[in-house]
Amino acid sequence: MTRFIQFYSIFFLLLTHQVASARKTSMKERKPCKRIVLYLHDTMFNGTNGFNATSATVANGTKLGNFKFGLLAVFDDPLTTDNHLLSPPVARAQGFYFYDMKTTYNSWFGYTVIFNSTKYKGTINIMGADMMDEKTRDLSVVGGTGDFFMTRGIVTFRTDTFQGFDYFRVQMDIKLFECY
DSSP: HHHHHHHHHHHHHHHHHHHHHHHHHHTTOOOOOOEEEEEEEEOOOOOOOOOOOOOEEEEOOOSSSSSOOOOEEEEEEEEEEOOOOSSSSSEEEEEEEOOOOOOSSOOEEEEEEESSSSSSSSEEEEEEEEEEEESEEEEEEEEEEETEEEEEEEEEEEEEEEETTEEEEEEEEEEEOOOO
């Protein structure tokens, strides 16, 4: 019986050592193969700004809490290379976000960046949680087409400015780690 325990103790130690050493090598930091910084400009439709609006509420929030819980918005926002709203857009962000927390402002985004510039052709698909209380937030790049075929990476959000619920601008630092 003691041989049995010794054998499995050694086997267990070797197994845990292999798992620990494999984990150390896979956690090394990599540099992105492509990096793009863009500014997303979102102007919410308020009933009077139909010509300038780029997003609209399609499902109103619930009365659960004071943080717009349940509100769903769709958007077609311009993306620029600087933080000026009137700069020429190099791409558009098309998708939706909804507020998904009752105790603070928090949203979940699912959208596609569609490039229309001469520098890039194709799309980047992005999804993830936007925890608005944080200075920076990371969302996942889950794929793409054209110049971004099957890409993977991270988009770091940083709120650049906001004007109540009517307008916000987010800096998107797109870091791609799989480029084909």
